[in-house]
Amino acid sequence: MAGEIVEPWDDNIHQMYKQENVIGKGAYGVVYTVTHLPTGRKFAMKKMEMRVSEEGVPQSVIREISSLAVLGKKNHENINTLHESLCSVSNNGTTLAIYMVMDKCDWDLYTFLRDIPRDMPDMQCRVIAMQIFRGVDFLHANNIVHRDLKPQNVLINKDQTVKIADFGLSRTYSSQASFTTTVVTLWYRSPELLLQTSYNSAVDIWAIGCMLSEIYNRRPLFSGQTEAQQLAATFTKLGLPSPAEWPRGAVIERSTYPEHPRLPDNLLFGRMPQEGADLAKWCLDYIPERRCSAQRALTTRFFNGVSHRASSTPLREVN
Structure with a gap:
């Protein structure tokens, strides 16, 4: 629920973003408020965690990242902007986490x-x-x-x-x-x-x-x-x-x-x-x-x- 603090992230992600509270959950991941440490700016970060398998990354994840990447280059004020996407692998290479850093809205x-x-x-x-x-x-x-x-x-x-x-x-x-x-x-x-x-x-x-x-x-x-x-x-x-x-x-x-x-x-x-x-x-x-x-x-x-x-x-x- 909103305001919940959850488990630590990958250390490399922690070096760039400070995790704050959960602002949303869904079938495709959890969304957090984060602070970008170099600038102090607040963003929304969507974390999607999945098991690595022969099928690869789910199509829904690929679609969302690719759509936002294409649209972000055109910077329309009524489309949520993808600022960057990051990934990490854990559990001896069996778990993949993808992080999408986007505009945070009220x-x-x-x-x-x-x-x-x-x-x-x-x-x-x-x-x-x-x-x-x-x-x-x-x-x-x-x-x-x-x-x-x-x-x-x-x-x-x-x-x-x-x-x-x-x-x-x-x-x-x-x-x-x-x-x-x-x-x-x-x-x-x-x-x-x-x-x-x-x-x-x-x-x-x-x-x-x-x-x-x-x-x-x-x-x-x-x-x-x-x-x-x-x-x-x-x-x-x-x-x-x-x-x-x-x-x-x-x-x-x-x-x-x-x-x-x-x-x-x-x-x-x-x-x-x-x-x-x-x-x-x-x-x-x-x-x-x-x-x-x-x-x-x-x-x-x-x-x-x-x-x-x-x-x-x-x-x-x-x-």
Whole structure:
């Protein structure tokens, strides 16, 4: 849990970084706050430990390091920067540890939305949303689909800067790309993924549409506990897709689900302003090719007059 101090690291890593507290744990490793001893600067360090085997380093690790290395050279303000990666071998060469040194942010969006006061101003919501779209536009312009966008993978600072993080499931893509469908956390997963059909970068746009509603309403838009429940939750709110909208090659027949009318915007999107609801609906189109691109989203009325630059007025503090 956060604040926990764990076992010492490799001595060579200790010479460069002072380990402080654990700020996150996941399937792919543990994230610590560290201080870079030569400069005194604080970073987040992700440690991934694995047994050395004939299979080599897991693809997710290679993807994350390679994606961040490529993106880091272009230094986009809404992408978490990889400053360096280090490795060490222990236990007579049987254990490999990889350390990724990245920007440290104040919160992830999940924690921020869970703990801040409920009356966050509309403009603050738009500033956060704009930066998520800007980060994803940059990814897609560089032929990278994130594939696991969710509030836990969006980082936020008190100066209102937002950074997209965690590229363990990211992939480069092209018009001929073929991907596995077992990606994206369930609540932010698009119907084409849930129905195990082909997909493209539009899965990231669907996830943003879900997060856009959550930023305003502080609750997931669709929250099933299984893939079947997630589809049912989606169809109950957005209406059952028409036969023409049902993905070809889906693993489930359309007739499995009852007909549902689409909920009106005020019930679907709660306190979102209408131009925000319009953008969310565009992101949540059942047909991926009809969803807006991140670039198009940034030109909508929702972002008129909104600056993506860091603000001199800090975000509301976590209680």
